[in-house]
Amino acid sequence: MIIAIGSLLCFFSYACNKMKDDDDIRPPVEEHLAARSLTRAMEITDSALGAYFTGSGMTMARYYNPHTNRRSDEIGSIWMYTSAIEAVTAILHALEAEKEHGDASRYNAHFDRYEAELMKLYDAADFYLGTFTLTSYTGTNEWTVYGVHRANSKGAARVEGVENVYDDQMWLIREFLQAYKVTGNNLFLEKAEYLTAYVLDGWDCTFDANGNEIGGIPWGPGYVTKHACSNGPMVSPLVWLHELYKGKSDEVTHHYIDPADRRTRKAVQMSKGEYYLMFAEKIYEWQKQHLLRNDGVYDDMMGGCTPGSPQLEQIDGVNYRRGITCRDRVGPAITYNSGTMLSGAADLYRATGNDKYRADGSVLADASFSYFAKKGANLPDYYTFDISGFRNWFNGVLMRGYVDFYPAYQGTETYIDAFQKNLDYAYEHFLHNGFLPTNLLVGWNRDRGKNDTEGMFTFAFAAEYAVLSRYELTK
Numbered sequence: 001m002i003i004a005i006g007s008l009l010c011f012f013s014y015a016c017n018k019m020k021d022d023d024d025i026r027p028p029v030e031e032h033l034a035a036r037s038l039t040r041a042m043e044i045t046d047s048a049l050g051a052y053f054t055g056s057g058m059t060m061a062r063y064y065n066p067h068t069n070r071r072s073d074e075i076g077s078i079w080m081y082t083s084a085i086e087a088v089t090a091i092l093h094a095l096e097a098e099k100e101h102g103d104a105s106r107y108n109a110h111f112d113r114y115e116a117e118l119m120k121l122y123d124a125a126d127f128y129l130g131t132f133t134l135t136s137y138t139g140t141n142e143w144t145v146y147g148v149h150r151a152n153s154k155g156a157a158r159v160e161g162v163e164n165v166y167d168d169q170m171w172l173i174r175e176f177l178q179a180y181k182v183t184g185n186n187l188f189l190e191k192a193e194y195l196t197a198y199v200l201d202g203w204d205c206t207f208d209a210n211g212n213e214i215g216g217i218p219w220g221p222g223y224v225t226k227h228a229c230s231n232g233p234m235v236s237p238l239v240w241l242h243e244l245y246k247g248k249s250d251e252v253t254h255h256y257i258d259p260a261d262r263r264t265r266k267a268v269q270m271s272k273g274e275y276y277l278m279f280a281e282k283i284y285e286w287q288k289q290h291l292l293r294n295d296g297v298y299d300d301m302m303g304g305c306t307p308g309s310p311q312l313e314q315i316d317g318v319n320y321r322r323g324i325t326c327r328d329r330v331g332p333a334i335t336y337n338s339g340t341m342l343s344g345a346a347d348l349y350r351a352t353g354n355d356k357y358r359a360d361g362s363v364l365a366d367a368s369f370s371y372f373a374k375k376g377a378n379l380p381d382y383y384t385f386d387i388s389g390f391r392n393w394f395n396g397v398l399m400r401g402y403v404d405f406y407p408a409y410q411g412t413e414t415y416i417d418a419f420q421k422n423l424d425y426a427y428e429h430f431l432h433n434g435f436l437p438t439n440l441l442v443g444w445n446r447d448r449g450k451n452d453t454e455g456m457f458t459f460a461f462a463a464e465y466a467v468l469s470r471y472e473l474t475k
Helices: 002-012 014-020 033-052 078-100 105-128 166-183 186-200 232-245 272-291 335-352 355-372 391-405 410-430 455-474
Strands: 063-065 129-135 140-146 251-257 265-271 301-306 312-315 318-321 325-330
Touching (some): 033 063, 033 078, 033 455, 186 232, 232 335
Antiparallel strands (some): 312 318
């Protein structure tokens, strides 16, 4: 009778039926956890690269349904496209870590292949590039940056006004610097520094009535609201640049407003090492001051801004962007906004040794997991994270934050393990043709036609697996 009841339950359970599909059965794996996670990262990434991208121009479909083998006509934005670079770069780092820990077999077999994929993605990202002229707080310059939408030819994307946003550039800077670290290819460093100059040109260096620098970077040149996502993601890359140039003679031009008269635009040469660290600390402090909530996590943005749209002012006959004062802290709290600040605290603590960053990060790590992780909501002993909207990708940024902060605070180990368990549960119960479902703990929709999967989610899962592999090897 017990067997009969079990069979009946299995008959009505789509998840259980999925376990019986011959192509989805996975035998027990005895690999070390790090090796197993890297294997899974590579499997998912290889499946995704073949499913979401078409043509020599690497056009990325936003959705793909692994049950119907159908990709969407909608093309992914540059942000979505970046997720593929993230996954490939994370795998390269994991392969390198595996080699450094005594096993070079997979590095020798696969590193060049993934580096080639990375270069293809880097080259095809040019379809999102465009050029425009921007008047900022300190001057007017022409910039070639990444637009939200893909053009039909390289360099022809629309990027003026709201057609580009600073956070998209920041995610690319993060991945290009990671790519530089693992490949040594100067193309990535040069592009990262160029985009960094563009992003820092967006820093509001005007002054309030009390003579304090207003600070903060708006969402994009076409916006006035100042977001956690257009500030926090820049902290870690700036620290990485500081570390690359620390003790070297390389210089950069720092444009600023004279605090004495609060009007005159000035420029001074600074060492790159000092310049990048200065801005990392300024951006971190701005976000902490304006967006940290009483419950210990970060809100989404500062709204209620004056002026209500981008405006120019004339000073000594020259146009500059008018400063923006925002009065309202606006939610909701989203995982990635706490995750970027957690990574930023980890990197600033490593670079400066200032214990305030360790203290900040320890509190944020505990508060964020308490706020975002819900134990037993879907399965006993598993933690559920909100996956509405784009939160599956956002959650991966929080996981990176826990991994980044682990050397300073081993209390994040439990939080990291929650992500590992969720990925493993989905892989061992729901993997289909190399893809995981959007809901890792619930599985696929019973209607096979309703399983369109965001490309950026698939690449996010692969990147998480690769980051977890490296973490296991290096912790």
